[in-house]
Amino acid sequence: MLSRVADSLYWMSRYLERAEHTAQVLDVNLQRMLEQAPRHAARRWERVMKTLRLVKTKPEKLDAFTLTSELTFNPSTRESILACMAAARENARQVREQIPSEMWEKINKLYLRVKSATMEDVWRGESHEFLSGVREGIHLFHGITDGLMNHNEGWHFIQVGRFIERAQSTAALLGAYGPDLVNAADRIADVRDYFEWVGMLRSCMAFEAYCKVYTADLRPERITEFLLLNAEFPRSVHFSAIMVQSALNAIAEFTGTKKASRANRLAGRLRSMLGFSQIDEILGEDLNTYLDDIQHHCAQIHVATHQIYISYPIESALAS
Amino acid sequence: MHYTIRHITRFHYTHPVSESLTEARMQPITDANQRCLNFELSTSPEARIMSYRDHLGNIVHNFDIPGHHSKLTITAKALVDVQDPAPLPDSLPISAWKELDSIVSRDDFYEILVPSPFTQATPLLAEFTRELAVGRDDDPLTLLHRINSGIFQRFDYAPQTTRVDSPIDDALRARKGVCQDFSHIMIALVRQVGIPCRYVSGYLFHRTEDHDRSAADSSHAWVEALLPGIGWVGFDPTNNLVAGGRHIRVxxxxxxxxxxxxxxVFKGQAKSELSVAVSVLPSTEPAPTQMNYSPILSIGSHGAEPDWASEEFAQQIQQQQ
Amino acid sequence: MTLPATGLPERFAAYELGAAYDEMFTPEMRPRAHYQTLYESLLELPPEEMRRRQEAADLSFLNQGITFTVYGRDEGTERIFPFDLLPRIITHAEWDTVERGLTQRITALNLFLKDLYHHGKILSDGVVPRELIYTCKHFRRDMRGLQVRRDIYVSVAGIDLIRTPDGSFAVLEDNLRVPSGVSYMLVNRQVIMRVFPHLFRNYGVRPIDHYSQALLATLRALAPDNHPDPNIVVLTPGVYNSAYFEHAFLARQMGLELVEGRDLLLHDNVVYMRTTAGLKRVDVIYRRIDDDFVDPLAFRPDSMLGVAGLFNAYRAGNVALANAIGTGVADDKAMYAYVPKIIKYYLGEDAILQNVDTYLCGDDSQRAYVLANLDKMVVKPVGESGGYGMLIGPHSTRKQQEEFRHLISATPRNYIAQPTVQLSCAPCSVDGSVEPRHIDLRPYVLHSAERTTIVPGGLTRVALTKGSLVVNSSQGGGSKDTWVLFDPRDRIDGETSRRSFL
Incomplete structure (x- = not known):
């Protein structure tokens, strides 16, 4: 397939995943806020920024209204829902004729809905309704994609984009909560800890899945293990790495590219790193270093994939 | 006379570029008065050199360099044998105009009788036409000599004052310029009276005893006009010469x-700086030990990455029938 | 059934005949023989049913995604190209003339282009003035002496025909660069077969769905000799082009890759496309980008749509382009006036399809006539298409006429004028009733060294506004399906040919 088309599918998928993540994190934190004393608010929103990897951009005020508006509608905030939806739609539009029309229609409708909404609508009405609407729209999009699109090379590029983004998002979430988790490991948890942890799990829709595995007994090391190393939970870093690797293998087979080995090797290394890690070792050493390592790996896989399939140097392609 | 020509062109890019494609018009013409005996073009980074003959009969070499590079050097070497043209008569009869008109009506000289992009008629040109009293009062040959020396006398030779792609008005206004400007002005004047006139790029062999105005270490330009009973005659308004055995046509x-x-053109966000060195020597002399490079001010565009979000792009994309 | 004053059933109460030729009715208001069945069906079709079918048709376009996206204020909203429900019907005999006329015309124009870009005999012989060529903005001097594969310059043409008041077809305009609209021809047929299945079956309509195969064969014929599996691509300016739907549609129908300029690159005079499996050589390009933009190295250096160096690969014979570069010189509207002479010159025949009288503003006496009669004429810029920049004399204001007087005087070569021609009228469905609207016809001609293929019919464009003569989609035009009927002599045993639609 054309490199440009593969690139557009990959980015469409990444941006959608990012929009979903932002919507979910925002939704959970707006709800938590209602149940919490205002004095904790600033810290909460700082952590939201960190979860969304927005540490560099500091809004003027760290209050709920400003941030919600920022993260929903500011087209120049990289992680805002509107910015992500616009970028996802633009990428989908570039390949509109290569994907089932239902996919385009879904993404277009969702974009138009986000674009036409106003902060007043979201704030005065139920923000939850709006944000979960975005999330559901994206879930529906993925359902259409899996159900209607040929599971060809293009579909696998969608998978790679989606799960690289997800691995990075979940790792960022762990990074934002990391210090609290590590501190709490040495003492008995109180109600406030418990409250935060539920919020964290909900931020990646993991609460119910966690309970199924560990019961509702929330412990920092278990939460970390679940979000990082669980191989069955679709939002864990480990699961994402498995998906990335298998999609990259499929792509290598489709294209018959020998040079693919670099991206596949990186994906394989990330996967086995997660597969063979023990949570007590990770926590015993340094969680942050471990998470940085994951981010670094994901970035490398992204670059390698791009270099092999999309922006490869012409002279090397001619030589082979 | 046999000449050895070395023409080295160096591009420097402010940032690395890739996928550069270049065309070069550097191979001297082979015809009745001149034979190109040998021509070599090489590049660094290396590239496969291809060539074709363009719609004007010129030999064009083209090549591309796909990988990243921040320098490009093109080296052209030629061995040329130039004959002195047959001597011109002192003048032509006034009836030559009639003969000329009849030649023009028979064959296709359309493009070299009307203004071209660099030889547009402007108010300044009209003024200059009056100043030199360009018209059909003299015979065609006498008129051409008059225009040739008229430009030579009224303009200063001033390298670096105009760019290679300057409109003639810049030179007309300042009364100074370089060989391109003088050639363009002469072409514009000559075509007005119905003499087919074309632009020639090439080299001039400089001898110290000639006191040529044009620079020795760069390429040169002059014009050729069609005269009945004689054929193409070269005029070099920069040096007030009729082109002869020292003019090498490319x-x-x-x-x-x-x-x-x-x-x-190339891909990449970079500016290119161009410098050129030329040496023209009798083939009996040894190659120069050192070449003298001079910068050339902008050669139009050596393109850059398009702006996909621009208004311009939006307009281009809409064309359809 | 009540008969209104006109003697027609109520259904046609609003149907008034004007000066134009009417496709359905004779001047005596009797349905022509080949419209009889449609006429009767319309009488039986209640207005609400007609409305329902119109809605069904519109929905069908929407559902198939045959829409263009409106950008700007209503960003993201989708519109359909208006479709009129009632087919336009052409008899076998009429089509036979059209087909012969178009074949003759395309053959001559192709020879003209070859001559023009080589020896220019027609110019030396003084049949076409040299000045007209050199002043044409679509003339490509770089094409002189360039060997075009199989000497085919125009592979795909769209020739705009009109029916004059005497009932004969005449050529209004040649489109030899990148004519568009053929996808609507194909889709209109699909839709009408769903909306009027019985009517369609009873009529014996010649099929058109082999267009994509014929186009592919035409493109394949441009591939290098003995190439078993040439890589042919469709080159589009991109998703924002208003004809993008068509580019994608044709690529899909032919099973070809749809590429943009940025997907292609040049190395050693060979064109490659960038795929996830590496670079793949390209042999033939069906390009839907104008000459100016195909190669920033050879043509407009600011082009962002093209491929740098493409022209050198083309010259080297490493890639074929359809259409060739420089075909626009032959569809210049001033050149149009010379086409009958061009046909005579190369083929020794008289033109089968007539031209509309054309005045060249570049000619002093013709310009004087035009300027004196601006209110009666249609003035067109020579190098434009899509109905832009026109003056429709009878429908224009004094101010507009003055504007054109200035424009023409400033650059006379850029304008031609024609007497206002009454395009023929055809019945159209207007909110449940049937009214006449002006139409034209754009058949698509596929031309290769072996054969000329014209699928029977073409795109019938409709001026949807009552009385309007402008059919261009950019100016509020729509389209309808075009039915070319089988030869009635074949109809007795025509069952075999018709069965394929059942």
């Missing part, structure tokens, strides 16, 4: 736009 066209020594 390419002909309507004006500079048809025959730039190099033209190219």
């Amino acid at each position: 390419a002909v066209g309507c004006d500079y736009a048809d025959v730039p020594p190099t033209r190219g």
